[in-house]
Amino acid sequence: MRVRKINDGLPSPDALDEARSPEREEEASHRRPTLGRREALLAEIVRLADVALAGTISESLRTCGNPACRCRTGGPKHGPYGYVSYRKVDGGTARYYVVNGTHEEVRRRLAAARTLQELLRELMEMNREDLLARAKGMKQER
Numbered sequence: 719m720r721v722r723k724i725n726d727g728l729p730s731p732d733a734l735d736e737a738r739s740p741e742r743e744e745e746a747s748h749r750r751p752t753l754g755r756r757e758a759l760l761a762e763i764v765r766l767a768d769v770a771l772a773g774t775i776s777e778s779l780r781t782c783g784n785p786a787c788r789c790r791t792g793g794p795k796h797g798p799y800g801y802v803s804y805r806k807v808d809g810g811t812a813r814y815y816v817v818n819g820t821h822e823e824v825r826r827r828l829a830a831a832r833t834l835q836e837l838l839r840e841l842m843e844m845n846r847e848d849l850l851a852r853a854k855g856m857k858q859e860r
């Protein structure tokens with residue numbers, strides 16, 4: 719089946735590629751001063767998406783049943799013990815226990831997910847500004 723091309727007034731993806739070709743780089747960067755930031759954002763988004771974990775962690779330190787143990791005599795308690803609660807793809811919630819020795823990594827990966835969401839928001843804001851700027855440009859050309 720042939721896909722009908724819809725003329726939505728936006729440059730085709732091919733046109734965008736052309737705008738990024740080396741011989742037009744100067745012009746392109748003049749027209750889109752945010753291109754460097756955009757590429758940095760995309761690279762960071764890919765890096766973070768590769769390691770991000772969904773959810774929030776709950777951690778606790780515990781005392782044990784041995785009255786003579788350090789945890790009951792002023793020493794460090796046991797743990798941290800923790801679990802991650804997260805929203806599944808189907809919308810339900812689930813949790814899993816954090817395996818001993820992976821707490822730091824789990825925390826880092828959860829933080830990566832939060833940063834990822836901030837960067838995506840920034841990128842989408844750039845996309846909106848680009849779209850508006852292009853729409854204004856097309857009006858003036860008429």
Ligand SMILES: [Zn+2]
Pocket residue numbers: 781782783784787788789790796
């Ligand atoms: Zn103990």
